[in-house]
Every structure is written in C-alpha cells, then in structure tokens.
Amino acid sequence: MTKLYPGGGGCFDISLSLGAGDIFGLLGPNGAGKSTFIKMLVGLLTPTSGRARILGLPHGSLEARRQVGFLPENFRYHDWMTAAELLEFHGTLHGLSRGEARQRIAQALATVGLKGLEKRLIHTFSKGMQQRLGLAVALLPRPRLLFLDEPTSALDPIGRREIREIMQELQDRGLTIFLNSHLLTEVEKVCRKVAVIRRGRIVATGNLEELLGMGRHHEVQLEAGGLTAALLQCIEQIASVLHREDDPAAGRTRLRLRVDDQDKLPLLAETVVHGGGRIYNLSMAQNSLEDLFVDLMAGDQADV
Amino acid sequence: MFRGILVMARFALLEVLRKKVILAGMFLTCVYLLLFGLGLHYLGENISSVQRQLSGFGLFSMGFYLATFMTVLIAGFAGVGAISGEIESGTAYGLLAAPVSRSQVLLGKWLGYALMLCAYAAFFFFSLWGLMAWQFGVVLPGPWTVLPLFLLQPLIMLALAFWGSTAMSTLANGITIFLLYGIVLVAGMIEQIGAMFQMMNVPGAGGAATVMINIGIVSSLVLPVDALYRRAVFVLLSNTGNLLGSLQSLGPFGSISVPSQAMVIYAWVYLAGCLLLAVRSFKGRDI
Numbered sequence: 001m002t003k004l005y006p007g008g009g010g011c012f013d014i015s016l017s018l019g020a021g022d023i024f025g026l027l028g029p030n031g032a033g034k035s036t037f038i039k040m041l042v043g044l045l046t047p048t049s050g051r052a053r054i055l056g057l058p059h060g061s062l063e064a065r066r067q068v069g070f071l072p073e074n075f076r077y078h079d080w081m082t083a084a085e086l087l088e089f090h091g092t093l094h095g096l097s098r099g100e101a102r103q104r105i106a107q108a109l110a111t112v113g114l115k116g117l118e119k120r121l122i123h124t125f126s127k128g129m130q131q132r133l134g135l136a137v138a139l140l141p142r143p144r145l146l147f148l149d150e151p152t153s154a155l156d157p158i159g160r161r162e163i164r165e166i167m168q169e170l171q172d173r174g175l176t177i178f179l180n181s182h183l184l185t186e187v188e189k190v191c192r193k194v195a196v197i198r199r200g201r202i203v204a205t206g207n208l209e210e211l212l213g214m215g216r217h218h219e220v221q222l223e224a225g226g227l228t229a230a231l232l233q234c235i236e237q238i239a240s241v242l243h244r245e246d247d248p249a250a251g252r253t254r255l256r257l258r259v260d261d262q263d264k265l266p267l268l269a270e271t272v273v274h275g276g277g278r279i280y281n282l283s284m285a286q287n288s289l290e291d292l293f294v295d296l297m298a299g300d301q302a303d304v
Numbered sequence: 305m306f307r308g309i310l311v312m313a314r315f316a317l318l319e320v321l322r323k324k325v326i327l328a329g330m331f332l333t334c335v336y337l338l339l340f341g342l343g344l345h346y347l348g349e350n351i352s353s354v355q356r357q358l359s360g361f362g363l364f365s366m367g368f369y370l371a372t373f374m375t376v377l378i379a380g381f382a383g384v385g386a387i388s389g390e391i392e393s394g395t396a397y398g399l400l401a402a403p404v405s406r407s408q409v410l411l412g413k414w415l416g417y418a419l420m421l422c423a424y425a426a427f428f429f430f431s432l433w434g435l436m437a438w439q440f441g442v443v444l445p446g447p448w449t450v451l452p453l454f455l456l457q458p459l460i461m462l463a464l465a466f467w468g469s470t471a472m473s474t475l476a477n478g479i480t481i482f483l484l485y486g487i488v489l490v491a492g493m494i495e496q497i498g499a500m501f502q503m504m505n506v507p508g509a510g511g512a513a514t515v516m517i518n519i520g521i522v523s524s525l526v527l528p529v530d531a532l533y534r535r536a537v538f539v540l541l542s543n544t545g546n547l548l549g550s551l552q553s554l555g556p557f558g559s560i561s562v563p564s565q566a567m568v569i570y571a572w573v574y575l576a577g578c579l580l581l582a583v584r585s586f587k588g589r590d591i
Contacts, residue, residue, distance in 0.1 A: 042401040044591040065403040072397035080322045092311045093402040137398060 001050035003036050010048070011036050011200040018145075018193075023167060023177040025191030025208075027184070027289075029297065033200035034180040035073055038149050041178075042070045055144055066094065069138030073149040073180070076130075079123035083114060083133055086122060087140055094141040101140075108136040112166060128159040135166065146170065149180045164190055188289040196296050203296050212292055218262055219285035222255040224277045231275035238268050252280060308404045312412020313419065320382075320420050329378060329424065336374075337431045340367045344439035360440045365537060365557040367432055372457055372533045373489075375425045379458035380481050382417045383465025385474035386410075387586060392474060396591050407583045414466050414579065421458045429454045446539040453536040456571055457529045461485070463578035464527065470586040488523045492530030495520020499561030517561055524563065528571040534559035535568060 003010040011033030018024045028034050039045040041052055043060025057064035077086050084105055091101030109115050112132040117125075125133060131154060138146055148167070152160040160183075167177055167190050181187050187194055188208070195205035204211055220239065227235075235241070239257035246253050259265070265284065272279055320326055340363070347359050387410065390396040400406065429451060437443045461481070468477035498516025501509040524531035538559035 039591070044397065044400055046588070046590060062403045062405065065401060068401075070398070070401040072394070072401070074394050075397050076394040077398060078319065078395055080319065085318075089311075089315055090398070090402060093308070093399075093404045095307075095403070134398070141403075 001037065001040055001047045001052055003033075003040055003045055004048045005036075009033070009036075009200065011197070013050075014197070014202055016195055016202070016205065018176060018178060020144075020176055021171065021174055022193055023171050023179060023191045025179045025181060025187035025194040026197060027181060027187050027194055027293065028197035029182055032182075032197045034182075034197055035149055036200075037197070038070075038147050038178065038180050042068065042147060066141065067144050069141060069143035069146045071131075071134045071138045071146075071148045071151050073153065075134055077122055077133065077137070079121065082119050082121055083109065083125075083136075084118035086133070087136060090137050090140055096141075104140055104142070105136075108139045111139060111169075112136045113162065127154045128156065131155060131159070131163070135163070139170075143175070145176045145178065147178045147180075150182070151179070152181070152183065152186060160186065184289045184293055194289075196293065198297060204292070208289070212289065218259050220257040220259055220265065220268070221281060221283050221285060222257055222268070222272070222279070223252055223281035224255075224272055224279050225250075225252045226277045227253045227255075227272070228275070228277075231272065231277055234271050234275060235268065238264055238271060305405075305408065308408030309412040309415060312404070312409055313416035316413045316416025317420060320417070325382075326420065326424070333374075333424075333428060336371075337428075337435065340432065341435045341439055343367075344435055347440070360436075360442070361541065364432070364436055364440075364444075365541065368537060368540070369533070369557040371428050371432055372454065372536075375421070375428060375454075375458045376461045376485065376529055377482075378424070379417075379421050379461040380465050380478070380485065382421065383414075383462045384469060384478040384481065386413055386417070386466050387469040387582075388472065388474045388477060389469070391591055400591055406586045410466060410470070410583055410586050411579065414462065414582075417462055418459055421462060422455050425455050425458055426451060444540045450536045450539050453532045453539070453568065456568075456575065457532050460527070460529055460532075460571060460575050460578065463575050463582065467578045467582035467585060470582050470589060484527055485529065488527045488530050491519050491523030492534065493556060495523075495561050496534075496556065496559070503560060520561060524567060525570070528563075528567060528574055531563040531567045532571055534561070535563045538562045 001014050002012050004012075009031070014033075014037050016024075016026075026034050026037065036045060040047045041054060041059050043065060046060075052059035054064040055067050057067065081089065087105040087108065088098070088101050091104065096104065105118065106115070109118060112135045114129065114132055114136060117129070122130065122133065131151065135148075135151065138148070151167075152163045155163065164186065167179070171177060171190075179187065179191060192208055193206065194208050194211060195202050196211075197203070219242070222235075232241075235255070235257070239259045241255055242258055243256040244253065245255075257268075259268070262284065265282065269279060269282055343363050344360060347356050347363070351359070385392075387396075390399065399409065430447070433444055433447050464484075465477065465481050468481055471477075472480065494516045498513040498520070501513035502517065506513070520530075537557065541558060
C-alpha cells in the first residue's frame with residue numbers, strides 16, 4: 001500500500017503479512033509512516049494505491065472493522081462520558097445488545113485493570129488510565145485482530161510493563177496483535193516478528209531472531225592466560241581482533257573478537273586450550289535490536 | 305443504516321444534555337421571553353390605542369427577528385465543529401474506526417442536533433406567539449404554517465455548518481458561515497428597501513430598486529435563511545385583520561418583498577443538498 005501526502009511524506013509500497021496469533025511489531029522513528037499505514041488499514045486514510053485484506057476482508061470495510069480493535073495514537077475519548085457510557089456507546093456501534101455490552105464491559109474493564117471505575121467520568125482519569133480505557137474500547141468487540149498504535153508512549157515504566165503484560169495475555173488467548181512503536185525495548189520484549197520502516201519504506205522484515213543475525217558478525221569476549229604470540233596468530237586466523245587489553249599482574253589478556261559464524265566458538269576454545277592457553281571467560285555478546293535499528297537508520301539520523 | 309444513525313443521534317443528544325448546552329440556552333431564552341413579555345405588558349399604559357398597536361406589532365416583529373437570529377446562530381455554533389472538532393480533538397480516530405459508516409456518523413449527529421434545535425425553536429416560537437395572545441390580546445394567524453418556516457432556518461444553518469465542518473477547521477468554518485449569514489441578512493434588508501422604493505414608486509429609483517431586490521434574491525439562493533424569515537413574518541403580520549399589524553410588515557423586520565412558495569421548496573432542496581454534499585465531503589476526507 002502507498003499513501004502520498006500532498007506536502008510529501010507518507011508511506012510507499014508497504015507489503016506485509018501477519019500470521020494468526022502473532023504479535024507483529026512495526027518499528028520506526030517518529031514520522032516514518034507507521035501511523036499512516038495503520039490508519040489506512042482501519043479505514044481512516046484512503047491509500048493512494050494498493051489494497052489489503054484483513055482476515056480475508058477488504059481493508060477499511062465495515063465487515064473488516066467489525067473484526068478488529070484499534071487503539072489509536074494520540075487518541076481522546078469524549079471525556080464528558082463515564083467509562084461505562086463510552087464502552088456502551090462503542091458496543092452499540094458494534095451492534096451489541098445492551099445486555100451483551102454490559103457483560104463485555106465488565107470483562108474488558110477487568111482485563112485492563114479498571115474494574116470498579118465504570119461510573120467515573122473520563123476527564124477524571126489519568127493519562128495511563130485513559131490509555132487502558134482505550135484498550136478496553138479496542139477489546140470490547142472481542143476482535144480477532146488488534147491494532148495498537150504507540151500504546152505505551154504516554155505511560156510511565158510501570159504502566160508500560162502493565163500494557164505489555166496485557167498484550168502477552170491477549171496473545172495467549174489467541175489474539176493477533178499489530179503493534180506500532182518507536183520504543184525498541186517494547187518491540188523486543190513482546191514481538192516475534194517485526195518490520196522496520198524508514199522514511200515510509202520497509203527496510204527490514206522477518207523474525208526478530210533472524211533480523212538480529214541478519215548479515216551481521218557476532219562479537220565474542222575472550223579472557224585467557226598464556227596467550228603467546230603464536231597462539232594469538234592462530235586466534236586471528238579464526239576471528240578478527242577488535243580490541244586487546246593485557247593485564248600483566250594477573251597474567252591475562254582480554255580480547256574482543258568478531259566471528260562471522262557462531263560455530264567458530266568451539267573452534268576458538270579448542271585452539272586456545274590446545275595452544276596452552278587457559279580460558280577464564282568466553283562469551284558471545286548479544287546483538288540488540290537497538291544495534292540493528294541504528295544500523296538500519298544509518299544516514300537518517302535527522303529522522304530518529 | 306438507520307440503526308447507526310439513531311445511535312449517533314442519541315449520542316449527540318446526550319452530549320448536548322451533558323455539556324449543559326440546553327440548560328444555559330434555555331435559561332437565557334427564558335430571560336429574553338420575560339423581557340419580551342414585560343415589554344408587551346407595559347405597552348398599554350398611558351398611550352393611545354393606535355400607539356399601543358403600532359408599538360406592540362413593532363415589538364413582536366423585532367422580537368421575532370431576534371429569535372430567528374438567535375436560533376440560527378445557535379444552529380451555527382452547534383454545527384461548526386461537529387466533524388472538524390472530532391478530528392481536531394482526536395476523538396474521531398476511535399469513532400471512525402468502529403463499524404459505522406461516515407454517512408451514519410454525520411447524519412446521526414445532524415439528526416441529534418436537529419431534534420434539539422427543533423424542540424428549542426418550537427418552544428421559542430410558541431412562547432412569542434403565546435405572549436402576543438396573552439399579554440397583547442392578538443392571536444397571530446397561521447402559527448402552524450409559520451412553524452416549519454421557523455424550524456427550517458436553523459436546520460439549514462446546521463446542515464451548512466456540517467458541510468463546512470467536513471472540509472474546514474472549526475475556526476475557518478465558523479468565520480465563513482457567520483460572515484455568510486451576516487451578508488445574507490444585510491442583503492435581505494437591501495431587498496426590502498428596494499421593494500419599498502418600488503412599492504412607493506420613488507421617482508428615479510426604479511432601476512436601483514430592481515437591482516436591490518435582485519441582490520436579495522441572489523443572496524437568498526446562496527443561503528435561503530432570511531427569505532424564510534420574510535415569508536414567516538409575512539404570514540404572521542399581513543393577515544392579522546388589523547391594519548396597524550399589516551403596516552408593521554412594512555418595517556425593517558417586516559416583509560415587503562415576499563419570497564414565493566418556490567423559494568420555500570428551494571430551501572428544502574438546499575437543506576438536502578447541504579447534507580448530501582456534507583456526506584460526500586466527509587467520505588472522501590483523510591482523518
């Protein structure tokens with residue numbers, strides 16, 4: 001799908017597919033086109049070109065919207081209503097009977113931790129509570145697919161953790177979640193599949209684990225004693241030495257190495273031991289999503 | 305289709321009630337009616353019957369004009385941010401992603417506001433009419449003919465404001481429709497003066513009178529609110545059976561140039577057209 005705004009920007013040729021039950025993360029800096037994409041999917045924006053099918057239904061259609069829940073970014077709800085009135089209103093928009101809506105309201109409020117606050121006016125809610133209420137609205141129709149656009153951006157760390165826990169609980173119930181976020185840790189913690197968007201274009205997509213290993217070298221920390229010049233030469237044939245630090249008092253050398261394959265680790269250990277070295281530490285440094293993100297956004301710092 | 309409209313209409317009515325719009329509006333309207341009633345009540349003292357008749361009908365035509373003005377103004381205020389306000393505040397995102405079409409949202413909100421305005425306008429009109437009968441002793445003719453004309457004015461303004469609200473910001477829409485209304489009111493006055501020149505055969509003013517009348521007609525085509533008022537006031541004052549009452553229809557708030565029935569039909573078409581254009585514009589708008 002493509003959306004071109006008159007003043008420039010938007011998103012271009014986005015092509016994604018989600019599996020049922022996944023939590024999919026669309027990651028990108030502010031202004032990258034994440035919200036534009038999600039708004040097209042729920043029918044708030046008309047794409048310039050392209051189309052999508054949501055649960056087999058045309059995107060933006062009333063039938064598709066009956067099956068999805070949506071928590072928008074920077075949303076507000078009519079704050080002259082009580083929490084129960086807002087949920088009942090959205091329930092009627094989804095065609096629920098009054099009795100059915102009441103039952104679901106209680107469940108949705110319990111899920112997001114707002115049980116007992118049904119009769120409170122929304123304008124008395126804190127930002128975090130309003131965010132949870134938004135999530136309750138999105139969950140009310142018992143959607144099969146949930147779109148969350150920056151669901152934790154306005155929350156403190158505790159609030160973020162709570163929303164993450166709710167997302168994981170929903171996934172356990174079989175719900176498919178499409179998460180838009182610029183918060184790397186959040187995506188890293190809850191998503192198995194991600195796509196990274198930069199300046200409106202997808203620059204990487206796939207399983208998180210695959211992406212983190214995608215075309216990248218692995219860093220290894222080695223701390224050993226008895227590393228002779230000959231042994232170091234052998235090590236350099238297996239891995240590139242990025243940094244070397246000698247500790248003459250302890251008789252140890254700390255090396256930061258780079259290997260192109262995880263399978264070289266046993267070979268490295270074998271070489272050191274057979275060469276008479278003593279290994280105190282040999283560990284693989286984990287590649288983080290942050291590293292990947294920074295790599296993908298390289299040359300685009302102005303946007304980040 | 306209708307279910308969605310009714311859900312939105314109920315929502316709009318609830319919003320009006322909760323925001324205490326009716327309470328504030330009704331309180332000040334009652335103050336206005338009290339003043340109007342007191343004016344009529346004290347007209348009778350120490351003046352001749354002719355003076356009393358002239359003043360009473362004069363007071364009514366002015367009171368009726370201002371009642372129309374206020375009702376139309378309230379309709380404008382209700383409508384200017386009906387859609388743009390939802391978008392600007394961020395409430396539209398959750399609402400429009402729900403399984404309800406944009407036409408249902410727009411028509412439902414319009415219906416809710418329209419019901420509120422009709423109830424308010426009907427109360428206002430019958431209060432003025434009743435006060436004339438009670439405090440002045442004159443039962444004005446044709447209230448049931450006038451009522452639709454009186455109600456149609458705020459409904460048209462509301463529909464126009466809704467249309468503007470789908471395409472412009474609340475501020476821009478407000479400025480546009482209130483200036484437009486002001487222009488139409490002035491054009492209506494010019495038309496009445498032109499008609500007076502024509503009626504009185506003012507020497508040398510024939511050409512000017514025709515132009516002045518045409519200004520009013522064109523402005524009525526742009527926004528047929530003042531034309532409806534002129535027709536309503538004509539029905540109320542020209543058939544009173546009282547010469548002084550009929551004379552009052554010649555004043556600035558009266559109706560010398562009476563809009564035809566075709567203009568009333570045009571006003572209904574105009575209302576429907578505004579709503580259709582509003583729906584079309586809203587459907588194509590990116591949120």
